[in-house]
Amino acid sequence: MTLLSANSTAALNSSDTRTAGCLLTGIPGLEHLHIWLSIPFCTMYVAAMTGNGILICIILSQPSLNEPMYIFLSMLASADILLSTSTVPKALANFWLGSRHISFDGCLTQMFFIHFLFVADSAILLAMAFDRYVAICLPLRYATILTSTVIGKIMAATLTRSFTIMFPSVFLLKRLHYCRINIIEHTFCEHMGIARLSCSDISINVWYGLAAALLSTGLDIVLIAVSYIHILQAVFRLPSQNARSKALSTCGSHVCVILLFYIPALFSVFAYRFGGRRIPRYVHILLANLYVVIPPMLNPIIYGVRTKQILEGAKQMFSNLDKETK
Numbered sequence: 001m002t003l004l005s006a007n008s009t010a011a012l013n014s015s016d017t018r019t020a021g022c023l024l025t026g027i028p029g030l031e032h033l034h035i036w037l038s039i040p041f042c043t044m045y046v047a048a049m050t051g052n053g054i055l056i057c058i059i060l061s062q063p064s065l066n067e068p069m070y071i072f073l074s075m076l077a078s079a080d081i082l083l084s085t086s087t088v089p090k091a092l093a094n095f096w097l098g099s100r101h102i103s104f105d106g107c108l109t110q111m112f113f114i115h116f117l118f119v120a121d122s123a124i125l126l127a128m129a130f131d132r133y134v135a136i137c138l139p140l141r142y143a144t145i146l147t148s149t150v151i152g153k154i155m156a157a158t159l160t161r162s163f164t165i166m167f168p169s170v171f172l173l174k175r176l177h178y179c180r181i182n183i184i185e186h187t188f189c190e191h192m193g194i195a196r197l198s199c200s201d202i203s204i205n206v207w208y209g210l211a212a213a214l215l216s217t218g219l220d221i222v223l224i225a226v227s228y229i230h231i232l233q234a235v236f237r238l239p240s241q242n243a244r245s246k247a248l249s250t251c252g253s254h255v256c257v258i259l260l261f262y263i264p265a266l267f268s269v270f271a272y273r274f275g276g277r278r279i280p281r282y283v284h285i286l287l288a289n290l291y292v293v294i295p296p297m298l299n300p301i302i303y304g305v306r307t308k309q310i311l312e313g314a315k316q317m318f319s320n321l322d323k324e325t326k
């Protein structure tokens with residue numbers, strides 16, 4: 001069995017990557033722990049799917065939650081489900097079945113959706129920050145600013161921006177000439193992991209990836225920070241302590257989700273760029289895998305625990321389900 005596997009690997013490595021596809025190694029250096037690592041990953045994935053699925057059902061089923069903030073939250077939950085699903089099932093197939101092979105086009109498709117959904121997640125968090133800014137700084141104009149038409153345009157702009165930023169990366173990878181080496185030391189395909197398989201000059205890919213990150217996620221971070229500076233200024237101008245506490249509590253869940261999304265991502269980026277050989281490769285891969293399951297798993301819990309309207313909506317939804325079953 002081992003000889004057959006080795007022969008198939010050699011066959012793949014001796015042919016063109018576009019034809020033979022790629023091999024995802026999983027977590028290099030921790031192959032002997034793949035089965036054990038699959039248990040927490042599978043558990044977190046199921047929790048993320050269940051929590052976000054329930055959150056979407058609560059928001060869609062309760063008329064009282066038909067507000068911009070909850071519409072954006074349902075978008076975030078949908079993006080989280082898709083982000084986890086684009087990575088975790090393939091990783092689990094690798095851990096459980098040793099299914100390491102992925103076609104070249106399949107690898108490009110996975111790469112596109114991972115980066116597309118990451119950029120979309122960031123844009124949705126920016127939209128949620130804008131929602132809180134209008135609610136606190138311009139409360140009398142909230143209903144006239146965030147109309148259903150405006151929300152629809154924000155949703156369309158989010159998808160259009162993500163597609164526009166990430167689609168060129170597919171062509172930048174397709175234009176490259178690939179060597180016989182087709183092993184990607186990762187559990188999923190990402191832009192630079194594919195580019196490094198090439199024998200061509202990949203400087204354009206490097207600079208495009210950096211520019212895309214700065215003009216999407218980097219710009220979103222700046223705009224979210226500006227929004228919350230204005231929000232805090234408006235909150236601390238409120239005369240009542242109770243009013244200040246209430247205003248801050250409405251932003252608490254969103255701030256937690258923002259920190260949960262951006263801090264691990266920034267840590268992973270800086271560790272990868274500047275950690276060099278001091279940080280083992282398997283640490284980078286573990287961080288990347290945890291990043292696509294932990295925020296999606298915790299986001300529904302954060303909003304469910306901290307948001308009274310969602311808790312009440314959940315009680316109402318399950319109460320209606322209980323009545324229907326009886």
